[in-house]
Amino acid sequence: MHPFEYVAPTSVEGAVKVLGEHGERARPIAGGTDVLVQLRGGRYELDAIVDVKNIPELMQIRNDSDGLEFGAAVACYQLYEDPGISAEYPGIIDAASLIGGIQIQSRAGLGGNLCNAAPSADGIGPLIVYKAVAKITGPNGSREVAVEDFCTAPGRTVLQRGELVVSISVPKPPKGFGAAYERFIPRNEMDIAVAGVASSVQLDSSGHTFEASRIALASVGPTPILCGYEPGSSGYDDPLAGKSVSEDSIAAAGKLARGSASPINDMRGTIEQRRHLVDVLTRRTIGLAVERARAAL
Amino acid sequence: MTTKTVRNVHVRTTINGQEMEFLVPPYMSLLDALREVVGLTGTKEGCNDGNCGACTVDLDGRIVDSCLVLAPEAEGKEVNTIEGMATPQGLHPLQQAFLEEAALQCGICTPGFLVAAKGLLDNEPDPDEHRIRHWLAGNLCRCTGYDKIVRAVEKAAKA
Known part of the structure; x- marks a missing residue:
């Protein structure tokens, strides 16, 4: 070396x-x-x-009425061992608690997961569906980039020379919001996703209508994919907004997500298997997100 | 490729309760520093990429793969290795249980399993089987099939 x-x-x-x-x-x-x-x-x-672990801004965690902000060097365990964060951001905790094993979670965090920009990253989809923003500082000052715009290719990001992600900021989810992340791996633990899906839903006060949603896919494209969104564009085509919470609407979202995936064949899985997994995992994560949203109504 | 040399780094740390200072190349892993510089060879190298857990040590109260820690990162920290588990009075209850339950065959993974299991029992004295299996998912064993290891950890928890 x-x-x-x-x-x-x-x-x-x-x-x-x-x-x-x-x-x-x-x-x-x-x-x-x-x-x-x-x-x-x-x-x-x-x-x-x-x-960067000796830099206070990269190690601090703030969880208050504005939302959650954690330094880019905060390790996974610091998120999932915090009862407040676990209760309020379960979709992020889903990912933080399944990246690697306990040894890896002692060191690895979501900031690094984002900057590594692996197509299979478990942590990025959940950040996208929570509308998280990366706070970046560089030689020319500071800027913010929405997580869905951060990765540009496998291992490539928007970071320019000298730029550093300082923290990740997640807005406080409103009442009626729920999110979840699931992935498929052939083992129980310690593996790289064949496919992963993060979903979030915003329900109306009755809990029976979707007001908004986000579905983000992992391991089925060169970067994480936010369904209904073209990176860099201003438009977003919400897959579930205005629809009633039903098996039919959730099944339609599964099909849509399946169509948004652009997977490859490799040692971990085939295109066909991955598309199928996206459909299944989308329906499952929306179901779990709805459950969580209703529990918080 | 540049050919400039990189100067060694002075690291001051506490290993198994003893203050230590050593010089290492800045790119050396904590695993290699323990084994080759400090002379503590109980911590094993398996995959050297964070999959197998054979090199597990306790760093400031958290278990980590020492192959994925740079030695200079240990500056000012407390490192606990397999060598620190037994006392002059005897084996640690986990070590005793591993012997009694035959939770090892070739033994290369054993120090990592013991340090990892200690990290669990120090914080959760009475974990159930599922919790033990989940906690030890970052440690690979190609001999035992894991059942004996899980039983040994359960036994040590009850001891």
Whole structure:
């Protein structure tokens, strides 16, 4: 492995400076569970690794009436061991508690999951259906990017030279909101999704009509897919808004999601299997999201 | 490819309750530092990519795969390895239960399982079978079929 320096800045500015100096030859790590594996696998070489866990903004968690904001280096366990976050953001917790095993969850987090931009990322779909935003700081200041616009290709993101994701901000879900994430893997634990679906629903006060919804797909395209949305566009074609909560409407959403998927054949699954899984997982996650939404009415 | 050399990093840490200082290349894993620099070879290398859990150590109270921790990250932290489990008075109840239940065959995964299982029992003294299996999903064993390991952890929990 090519020798690299270890840098552990204590401020966002310090990290941005090092990342800017090295460009593609440096990467931040939080858990390191993707970057170190990719380095050893020879996917790329680096001159510097920037450990961002000593930067307070990247490690803090705020959960209040405005919503949830967590630093990009916060590990999965810090989310799912927090009773408040677990109760209020179960769709995000679904993913945080199934990424890797306990050892991985001690280190890996959703910020890294997002920046790694794997097509199969479990954590990105849930963030999309909660309308989460990545807060980014770089040499030219700060900006915010909606999570659905963040990944541009496998392993590629909107981050420019020197830019760092500082935190992920999730708006407080209104009453009648519910979300869920499920994936299919051939094992019980510790595997990469053959297909995954995150769904969120916003129900009216009766709990019988969809006011809004989001369905995000994992492992069935080069990036996570938000159904009914063309990345970078302003339009969004909501698959369920205005429809009554019924088997028929949920089945139609499953078909629509199936059509939105653009999977490939590989060692984990075939195109046909993946399309089928998207249909099934969409119906299941909408069902669970409805259940959760009604419980919160 | 650049040819500049990278300077070693000074790391000060506490390993099994003992303060230690060592010099390592900044790209060295905590696993390699433990085994090759500190001389604690109880922690094993399996896959070296975070799948098998053979290299599990406790880092500030959380179990981690030491192959996916850079040694300099241990600066100022507490590391507990398999070498810290038994005391002069005897084996840790988990070690005793692993022996009694024959929860090992070749033994390469055993230190990782023991450190991982200790991480569970330290925080949850009475886990059910499902919880034990879920907790240990990040540790692979190709010999036992897991049943004996799960039984040993259950036994240690009751001890």
